[in-house]
Amino acid sequence: MNRTIMDVPNARPLTIHSARPEDLSESSNVVASNGWAPELRALISGLLLWAAFPPNGHWWLASIALISWFGNSVAAPPLSRRRTFLSALVGGIAFWLPALQWVRLSDPSAWAGWLVMSLALAIWWPVMAMLVRRLHVRNGWPVTIVWPVVWGFQEIGREYYMTGFPWYHLAHSQFRQTWLIQIADLGGASLLSVLLVGFQAWVAQWFFTGRWTWAEAPACWRRTGAALGVIAILVIAYGQARLHSGKFEEGPKVALLQSDIPQSRRLYPDHDELIEAYRKLIEKSLTSNEALDLIVWPETSFPYPLIVIEAALDEATVKHILGDHVGPAAADDWYRNRSESQAFVNAWASQSGVPMIVGATAWDISGFGLRKYNTAALFHADAEPQYYYKMHLVPFGEYIPWTETVPVIAELAPFPPDQRPNLKHGDSARVLTLKNRWRMAPLICFEDTVPHVVRRFFRDSWLNAGKDAGATSEPGHVDILLNLSNDGWFRGSEEHEVHLASSVFRCVENRRSMLRAVNTGISCIIDSNGSILEEAAPSSERIIISQVPVDKRVSVYSLIGDLTGLTCAAGVAAGCFLRNRKNVQFPQASK
Structure with missing residues (x-):
């Protein structure tokens, strides 16, 4: 039924369906x-x-x-x-x-x-x-x-x-x-x-x-x-x-390290001081009489860069790539010292017998040249490290956006030219496989706040089903979500809890538990129903040790996305x- 009343000046009549x-x-x-x-x-x-x-x-x-x-x-x-x-x-x-x-x-x-x-x-x-x-x-x-x-x-x-x-x-x-x-x-x-x-x-x-x-x-x-x-x-x-309805399987027993290091100390770090802080946390977790399967560090908590070299490159090619970026003299030092950082963490993993996931900066040397990434690296004793490169970067914190189309943005950014953030986006949702059994989707910093980034791990895992020979879980399956973050930028503010809120929803959306190791907090374990099982207070130093519940349910959201x-x-x-x-x-x- 229609009804006609006065028109808006200069507006043409519009048509609608009016039920009453x-x-x-x-x-x-x-x-x-x-x-x-x-x-x-x-x-x-x-x-x-x-x-x-x-x-x-x-x-x-x-x-x-x-x-x-x-x-x-x-x-x-x-x-x-x-x-x-x-x-x-x-x-x-x-x-x-x-x-x-x-x-x-x-x-x-x-x-x-x-x-x-x-x-x-x-x-x-x-x-x-x-x-x-x-x-x-x-x-x-x-x-x-x-x-x-x-x-x-x-x-x-x-x-x-x-x-x-x-x-x-x-x-x-x-x-x-x-x-x-x-x-x-x-x-x-x-x-x-x-x-x-x-x-x-x-x-x-x-x-x-x-x-x-x-x-x-x-x-x-x-x-x-x-x-x-x-x-x-x-x-x-x-x-x-x-x-x-959830029937949880017993997952890995993990130790999540929560440091309380203000960002002012991390920006200009004393490397030995930072290493000592995490060494104490690791020793404390190892003396807990718990049989640990994994120790997780927060984002960029390892102060030394990890140098990752593509396996197909020979020494001459690597030095040539390095020489283009750091000069021929420095290239020799980089190549000679390329294994020191990895060996440092590997030594800890070997001595403790517990694999470690470390947040760090990685320099990746490949056919594309020398690229810098925010990375999560899994170190096993007697096994090659596994790396995930962060895909969704924080603008102005990790890179300056739109500089290719609007170059003046780089000049307006509040950074000296030699201190401008220059991280690259990772191009792959790589899962980290723990003990050939549990497949973990690493999310660095605020990646857990972006729903389609989290879902990409599930989508890519299903697309690549059967291609990952190592895992004994279902092909293409993601067992656990993992968030490494440094919220020390906002220490003591409500950001800690607002960030946590997003993590809870990622767990429910995809029906997966999440481990969070966060500098200044909030480190926690969240199950696939969104229940926070263990939670460390923000702005405190804490170790969370707990068994991770593993959920095998497949959600509608994981399958079809944000309908x-x-x-x-x-x-x-x-x-x-x-x-x-x-x-x-x-x-x-x-x-």
């Missing part, structure tokens, strides 16, 4: 759209949403925080484009500015980066608001559908936007509520996010239109409410079923580019 006339009735809307009310509503939502995340941790606020801002979507008359944009920007800044305050702790020059990063992410709020305006006000789609779709689009968009920053997904605020987060193995963290958003959009529609009783509400609203209630029951029931985000992105695209069939006009927008 009262759903579009102006008289049903009582929310104010003048004064500072829209900005105030968005500000309240931004602050409440921030309070749902660490350091506040009021997780239940994530279920109501956005209702205030969503009220702007049902304003009558609709907000103008300018007010829609500006009010949403206020809310975005109110959330992202305090949420990212820990970024400024990384370096005295990081204050500017904190402000720029906050604004760059806050812009997603007006983007969402403008999309909702288009799909709801102009196309006539119900807010209970539009807001979840747009929010899901925003979350998958941030996974790739500006090299990717998939932190602070709405669902991440629930990371300690294991009974609620189990559906992440179906559609990722975003599936829970869109359900939380859908509930809040429905409440906003009720609250801000004045139809506060069940009898007064249109039938489609009542049906939506009933559907949301059924979905909530199914989510809880599914969570309970998954929590009780939730892709579906939402497709919905936004369809809403923006497809035309409606019936003609409905809308009231004049408020300025």
